[in-house]
Amino acid sequence: MLTCPAPVTRVHTLREALVQRASHPHATVLAGGTDLMVYIELGSVQPTAILDLWGCTELRGISGDGRTLGALTTWSDVVGHPALPAALRDCARTVGAPQIQNRGTLGGNIVNASPAGDSLPLWLAMDAKFELASVRGVREVPASEFWLGYRKTALAADELLTRIHLHPHAGDRLHYRKVGTRLAQAISKVVLGGRLRVVDGVVTEARVALGSVAPTPIRAHHVEAALLGKPIDPAAAAAVAADIAPIDDIRSTAAYRRRVAANVIRAWLETEARTPS
Ligand SMILES: Cc1cc2nc3c(=O)[nH]c(=O)nc-3n(C[C@H](O)[C@H](O)[C@H](O)COP(=O)(O)OP(=O)(O)OC[C@H]3O[C@@H](n4cnc5c(N)ncnc54)[C@H](O)[C@@H]3O)c2cc1C
Structure with missing residues (x-):
């Protein structure tokens, strides 16, 4: 059984999440937990505190035109969304299996920054922009500038990945x-x-x-x-x-x-x- 003595703070709004992130920048952020729980079990991550974003429903979902995706959107949300490119839905279907797709999030895949993360090349191919937020404000970072090295990202200690923005061009393949x-x-x-x-x-x-x-x-x-x-x-x-x-x-x-x-x-x-x- 997984044991982790770290205290867990559950937030339900983005504002709450950003305030918590600012005051506890060393807390480990938890979204779906499908990467993190494995690392905790292996002992490669030993959180002293956990900031649980899962209840932050404003960060989950896809705009009707498919151009904005919340960081907490799950792979299952993507699989069935008709406005998203077929290639992105194909990608969602290949992440783990349905159990993982129901819980794993886009933001978790992006911030985990594994070179083997399935969605990462697609964000590069789509010239996606990542919205990073903190109590200091919001900035957009192109996917091409987000992964700085092996498992190293452009995210500052007080920032969260909040949304992904796509700018599709009709006719692109x-x-x-x-x-x-x-x-x-x-x-x-x-x-x-x-x-x-x-x-x-x-x-x-x-x-x-x-x-x-x-x-x-x-x-x-x-x-x-x-x-x-x-x-x-x-x-x-x-x-x-x-x-x-x-x-x-x-x-x-x-x-x-x-x-x-x-x-x-x-x-x-x-x-x-x-x-x-
Ligand atoms: C059995 C199994 C099969 C898998 N198969 C695949 C696969 O086929 N392809 C693949 O790419 N991945 C796979 N994964 C890995 C994982 O499921 C995905 O990377 C998933 O998208 C991670 O999302 P999550 O919400 O669970 O991330 P979490 O585990 O919650 O978080 C991952 C990392 O991102 C950080 N983080 C999460 N959200 C945010 C945010 N909004 N802002 C800032 N930091 C954040 C966390 O602090 C943590 O460091 C698999 C995992 C398992 C256990």
Whole structure:
């Protein structure tokens, strides 16, 4: 049985949460707890106090147009939301299994900052902006500036991630692909989030983002550059070799990750190249 002697403060409004965060910046923030409870059980996190956000319902939910998502929105909320891009709903379906999807939150996945976090490449591909709030005010940080190093984020000690903002462009093609050992309950070996804008048969914007191949989720800038200004060219996938720095670990080898990263990008581009613009 899990034992954790730390006192728990449960908050029900964002204001309360921010005041508590400011006065107890060393408290461990708990959202769904699906990452945190594992770390507490392993002893790698030993909270002295816990700030429980779960009752903060104003941070849960998705705007009708799908452009604003509360940090406490769960993966199950995302799976069934018709205004969200299909790629994001595909991602939600691959997080753990329904039990984890019912409790795990978008904010937890983002702030946990695991290089293997399934949603992270998609936020990069969508140019998402993260709203960070404290009693000092609110600021927006682009996903591309949020993950600073291995499990290191731009969040200040008194801040909470409150919302995620999307700015979808009609006609953009968004793609998600996870490679893991199984379809459910598997930590990814490689994750791809991609977005293409094609105008008159020519790629005018490209985002190719990968997880599990570097200490943080990354943009594959060499692949993006190889795609721009011409018709979709699946051969651009080879440029990923210059973008990634995978490691050998218990889930996979660096060599496998290099090969699979190129393969999943190429497969996506081949499909897109066959799709009329
Ligand atoms: C069996 C199992 C399977 C899993 N499968 C997957 C998977 O397939 N893919 C995947 O990506 N993940 C997976 N996970 C990890 C986890 O479920 C997800 O990362 C989930 O989205 C975390 O959300 P949470 O609300 O539970 O986070 P929590 O555990 O509550 O928090 C995670 C971290 O984020 C911080 N935090 C949370 N919310 C905020 C906030 N709003 N502001 C500031 N800090 C915050 C916490 O302090 C903590 O450091 C799995 C976990 C388990 C146990």
